[in-house]
Amino acid sequence: MTATKSAPLISPEALEALSRPPLEASTLPPECYWSPQLYEAEAEQIFRKEWLCVGRVEDVPEPGDFFTASIVGEPVVVVRDGDGEIRAHLNVCRHRGCQLVEGAGSVKSFRCPYHGWMYGLDGTLRGTPDFRETRNFDKADYPLHAVRTEIWEGFVMVNLDPDATPYAPRVSETTRWHSDKYGLADFVTTHRWDYDLACNWKIYVENAMEEYHVPWVHAETFQPVTPMKGWIEFPDISEQPWILMVGQFPGFTLSDSGDALLPVTPTMADCPPEFDGMPIWLSYPSFAVLPMLDCMLYYLMHPTGPERMALSIFLCVPPEAAAAYKDGVEGPLKAGVEEYARNIPPFVAEDNKIAEMQQVGIRSHRATAGRFSKHEGIMWRFDRWVAEKAYGGAPLNGNGAHANGAGRNGAA
Numbered sequence: 001m002t003a004t005k006s007a008p009l010i011s012p013e014a015l016e017a018l019s020r021p022p023l024e025a026s027t028l029p030p031e032c033y034w035s036p037q038l039y040e041a042e043a044e045q046i047f048r049k050e051w052l053c054v055g056r057v058e059d060v061p062e063p064g065d066f067f068t069a070s071i072v073g074e075p076v077v078v079v080r081d082g083d084g085e086i087r088a089h090l091n092v093c094r095h096r097g098c099q100l101v102e103g104a105g106s107v108k109s110f111r112c113p114y115h116g117w118m119y120g121l122d123g124t125l126r127g128t129p130d131f132r133e134t135r136n137f138d139k140a141d142y143p144l145h146a147v148r149t150e151i152w153e154g155f156v157m158v159n160l161d162p163d164a165t166p167y168a169p170r171v172s173e174t175t176r177w178h179s180d181k182y183g184l185a186d187f188v189t190t191h192r193w194d195y196d197l198a199c200n201w202k203i204y205v206e207n208a209m210e211e212y213h214v215p216w217v218h219a220e221t222f223q224p225v226t227p228m229k230g231w232i233e234f235p236d237i238s239e240q241p242w243i244l245m246v247g248q249f250p251g252f253t254l255s256d257s258g259d260a261l262l263p264v265t266p267t268m269a270d271c272p273p274e275f276d277g278m279p280i281w282l283s284y285p286s287f288a289v290l291p292m293l294d295c296m297l298y299y300l301m302h303p304t305g306p307e308r309m310a311l312s313i314f315l316c317v318p319p320e321a322a323a324a325y326k327d328g329v330e331g332p333l334k335a336g337v338e339e340y341a342r343n344i345p346p347f348v349a350e351d352n353k354i355a356e357m358q359q360v361g362i363r364s365h366r367a368t369a370g371r372f373s374k375h376e377g378i379m380w381r382f383d384r385w386v387a388e389k390a391y392g393g394a395p396l397n398g399n400g401a402h403a404n405g406a407g408r409n410g411a412a
């Protein structure tokens with residue numbers, strides 16, 4: 001099911017209300033958070049067309065290492081091939097469609113568990129037991145379906161659309177916002193938390209990109225150290241589908257004391273003062289990165305249904321700290337990583353709880369579209385982007401700069 005310009009999937013009134021400047025606009029109407037029809041439109045127009053992060057290069061360090069992912073029900077396997085290149089394939093046997101592998105692991109080749117067809121790491125079909133009698137069959141015609149893959153700053157990005165334009169140029173402007181200074185490519189993942197949440201995926205993305213909730217939801221965790229008034233939003237920073245907010249807390253990290261316990265990224269030392277702070281990037285639709293002085297969190301917020309999502313959060317630390325942690329070397333590095341990891345689940349639980357509560361309320365038969373505060377300019381832009389991509393109707397300019405954008409509103 002696809003949106004057409006002549007038949008928008010949400011009412012013209014809702015689109016018009018969303019098209020206004022942020023402080024005059026209304027939010028997406030409630031059905032956008034539960035309608036199976038709108039969900040299918042998002043799956044088709046967004047999740048089967050956009051670049052999505054599925055993990056990091058260090059998740060597949062050696063040839064044959066693989067992990068699996070599901071993108072709106074599409075099974076994908078990411079593998080490092082014999083030449084050391086990271087590739088992705090559909091995790092679907094070409095014989096009769098069985099899923100090839102589950103979870104993560106290491107293989108020399110992919111052997112289908114059903115009838116034993118065998119594929120190389122590069123996806124070529126190598127073995128088809130007892131198939132000699134089958135006529136007009138050429139193995140070369142049945143490789144695994146390739147999935148577009150790109151590596152950006154150590155992140156494995158995939159795209160189900162074979163014709164998608166490359167990812168890196170879309171985010172090249174992030175270098176102006178010192179993604180390079182944080183040395184994102186060098187961090188190594190040590191921890192992962194997975195949650196199956198009873199909420200629409202947009203609820204979680206919106207929550208991740210607004211600070212309005214900090215004094216209420218994070219009264220004891222974040223508000224004392226990263227108060228709401230310390231955030232600056234940049235809803236119109238980019239022509240590309242990524243967006244940024246910056247917390248004016250340049251020394252922020254995840255320790256109990258607030259001090260960095262791990263080696264600070266060396267290039268952070270010469271950051272110009274106007275860029276001091278802790279950025280949160282959202283790469284549309286569902287990939288957020290929170291780099292800090294000596295560690296990084298990243299969020300994957302993938303829908304699994306109209307009212308269900310898979311949230312995965314990863315802690316990445318400098319390589320020497322990751323090595324100390326993984327090798328069990330007792331000392332300040334391992335202790336530091338453990339302290340950071342301990343401090344993450346409490347605030348995640350706060351966001352998870354509020355997201356599921358919002359889902360319950362937005363389901364009310366009297367629920368209506370809401371309004372945006374000056375702290376929700378990024379959400380405003382993100383919602384317009386979703387509406388424009390998936391729901392059809394007149395362009396909302398959701399993917400470009402805005403003369404009426406909320407601008408640097410968080411510090412006001």
Ligand code: FES
Nearest residue numbers: 093095096112115
């Ligand atoms: S489905 Fe894979 S070998 Fe038959």
Ligand SMILES: [Fe+2]
Nearest residue numbers: 207217218351
């Ligand atoms: Fe939050």
